[in-house]
Amino acid sequence: xxxxxxxxxxxxxxxxxxxxxxxxELDEYSRDLQFTSEFxxxxxxxxxxxxxxxxxxxxxxEKNIATIFRKENIVEYKSPDDYVSVGDFYKVYGYxxxxxxLNKVDIKxxxxxFVESRYPRELLAHLQVVRGYTVEERLPGIxxxxxxxxxxxxxxxxxxxxxxxxxxxxxxxxxxxxxRKRIAAEIKKxxxxxxxxxxxxxxxxxxxxxxxxxxVGEMFDIDLAWEKLLVETGYAARWEARAxxxxxxxxxxxxxxxxxxxxxxxxxxxxxxxxxTGLSPEEIAKL
Numbered sequence: 032x033x034x035x036x037x038x039x040x041x042x043x044x045x046x047x048x049x050x051x052x053x054x055x056e057l058d059e060y061s062r063d064l065q066f067t068s069e070f071x072x073x074x075x076x077x078x079x080x081x082x083x084x085x086x087x088x089x090x091x092x093e094k095n096i097a098t099i100f101r102k103e104n105i106v107e108y109k110s111p112d113d114y115v116s117v118g119d120f121y122k123v124y125g126y127x128x129x130x131x132x133l134n135k136v137d138i139k140x141x142x143x144x145f146v147e148s149r150y151p152r153e154l155l156a157h158l159q160v161v162r163g164y165t166v167e168e169r170l171p172g173i174x175x176x177x178x179x180x181x182x183x184x185x186x187x188x189x190x191x192x193x194x195x196x197x198x199x200x201x202x203x204x205x206x207x208x209x210x211r212k213r214i215a216a217e218i219k220k221x222x223x224x225x226x227x228x229x230x231x232x233x234x235x236x237x238x239x240x241x242x243x244x245x246x247v248g249e250m251f252d253i254d255l256a257w258e259k260l261l262v263e264t265g266y267a268a269r270w271e272a273r274a275x276x277x278x279x280x281x282x283x284x285x286x287x288x289x290x291x292x293x294x295x296x297x298x299x300x301x302x303x304x305x306x307x308t309g310l311s312p313e314e315i316a317k318l
């Protein structure tokens with residue numbers, strides 16, 4: 032029996048969702064900050080996940096995840112199945128040094144942030160024992176590293192406040208019913224234009240939580256609201272077109288029924304599955 036692919040193997044764009052999530056977290060400062068995704072350091076493919084630049088040096092960011100921010104801030108994100116290793120720390124620290132040199136930015140005007148979905152035990156131990164730094168959990172899930180010229184923080188997004196950091200905290204594949212309801216409520220507050228900015232975020236958490244959603248029962252009111260937004264922004268059309276093509280390819284190789292089952296698991300509409308596989312609505316309903 033073919034092993035079911037994990038969300039990571041299915042190619043869920045976690046980093047795209049993270050870029051939208053961190054912008055939503057700092058939305059009240061959107062006029063004062065400039066966000067750049069996958070900042071390219073040199074002509075070769077060497078990229079920083081997110082660079083956040085204060086448009087004015089004097090602006091004070093009071094948001095908990097950005098209290099250490101200076102003029103230019105580098106952010107490294109790890110998806111829920113990954114973590115920040117000691118090697119990752121030195122790699123991104125090196126990126127910061129290159130960024131400083133290539134962009135003529137004073138290293139003292141920069142900060143470094145790592146975001147992951149677990150307690151960074153190995154890295155914090157290394158920084159304290161080997162580097163001689165001190166670490167304090169200044170706020171829940173936010174570990175400030177002291178002792179380097181470059182301010183560093185490591186964020187465990189699972190421990191962040193649901194009230195203050197809903198977008199980062201819920202960038203996960205284990206959302207319960209309460210968290211899904213909370214996100215739906217926040218989306219309703221945003222309005223259509225602002226909600227359209229997080230279409231990749233919604234797509235990711237829907238895909239990553241498909242199995243979990245089946246366990247807690249279908250939340251039609253929430254799911255339909257999300258799907259409506261994805262349709263209005265054109266995101267759903269691209270998703271379904273890709274799924275339709277995937278269905279045809281799988282149907283040829285492993286049978287129409289398995290292809291339909293896979294598409295159904297992805298939340299694709301019955302109409303698209305019919306077009307993709309040629310199965311009847313009754314056959315699809317039995318899967």
